Amino acid sequence: MLELAIGIILGCCALGAGCAMIAGIGPGIGEGNAVAKACEAIGRQPESKSEVTTTMLMGCAVAETTGLYALVIAILLIFLAPGRFVDILMNAVR
C-alpha cells in the first residue's frame, strides 16, 4: 500500500512537471514573433542592426520570464517535491 502511495506521488510529480512545461509554448510563439519583426526591421534599415539586435535580445529575455516560471516550477516538482511529499507521507503513516 505504501509503495502504491509513493508511486502515485512520484508519478504525479513528474506529470505535474510535464504539464507545467506546456507554458513553454507561450514564450516560444512570442519570441518567434519578436525575432521575425526584428528581421523585418533589419531588412528595412540595415544600418540600425546593432540597436535592433540589442533591443530584441532584451525583449526576448523579458518575454522568456513566464516560461522560466514554469521551468522553475517543473524543476522544483522533479527535484524537491517528491522528497518533501514522501517525508510528509512517512510522518503521517507513523
Next chain:
Amino acid sequence: MSRRFKAVDILLIILTLLPLAAGIVLKIVMMPAGEGIEIAGAHIFFTIGMPLQDLPITESQVNSWLVIISVFWLCLYITHGLKTKAVTRRQHIAEWIIEKTESLVKDNMGEYFSGFAPFIAAVMALSGFSSLLTLIGLYPPTSDMNVVGGWALLVFILITYYKFKCGPLHYLKSFTEPVVFLTPLNVISEVATPVSMAFRHYGNILSGSVISVLVAAALQGLSSMLLGNLPGILGEIPFLQIGLPAVLSIYFDIFSGLLQAFIFAMLTMLYVSGAFPADDYKKRHKNKNGGKIKCLNSQ
C-alpha cells in the same frame, strides 16, 4: 613601449588565478566524486551555529567570494600603472570598459544616474564571471536561487529608494495609478519585479547546466550501448561524448551566461531609472529651491 612583463604584472596575474585554483582544489578535496548523472544543489561545506538559525556555508557562497577576489585582482592588473598617454594594451582595455559602461548607463538611465556606472559594471562582471565558472568545472553561484535572489533584493531596495525620492506620500500615491481599484495589482507587480529578475537569471543558468548534464549522460549511455563491444579499454571510452557537449557548452555556458549578465544589468538600469519620478522631483525642487535644480538636465 615595452612589451616585457614586469614582476608586478606576473604577481597580479598569479593572484587573479589563485582563487580559481583554490576553488578547484577545494572541490577536489571536499567533494566526493559522483557516479553517473548528478544534479544537485550547492554542496554545504559546513554550518555555523547562529542564535536564530544556523548559517550554512555553501559552495555558491565560497565560489562567489572567490570570483569577487579574482575580479578584484583582475581590475588591479588592468588598471595599475596608468599613464596619460595610453601606451599599454591593458590600459586600452580598461579605458574601453569604462567608456562603454558609462555610455551605456548614460543612454539608458540619463544624466542624473551617471554615477551608477561602477555599480552596473560590478553587477555585470560578478554575474558574467560567476556564470563562466562552469568552464573550469566549478559550481556557478548564479545557478543558486539564493545568490541571485540577494542581488534582486538589492535592486529592489534601490528601486524603492528612488521611488521614495519625492516623499512617502508620493510613493503611496503611485500605487493608485492609473485608477484606484488597480492597487492590489500594482502591489503584486511591485513584488514580482525582484522575483522575476531572480527567477530569470537562475532559471537560465540552471536549465543550461541541467540540459548539459542530461545530454552528456545520454551520450554516455548511447556510447556504451553502441561501442561497448570494442575490445579492451576502447569499449570504456565514451566516444560519442566528443563534440556535442562542447557545442552545447558554447551556447549554455558562454552565450547564455553573458547574455543573462547583460540582461540583469540592463533591467537594473531600466527599473531604477523608471522608478525615479523625474518630473515631480523637478517640480518639488523648483518650489523648494526657487528654481534651482542641480544635475537634472536631461531627464
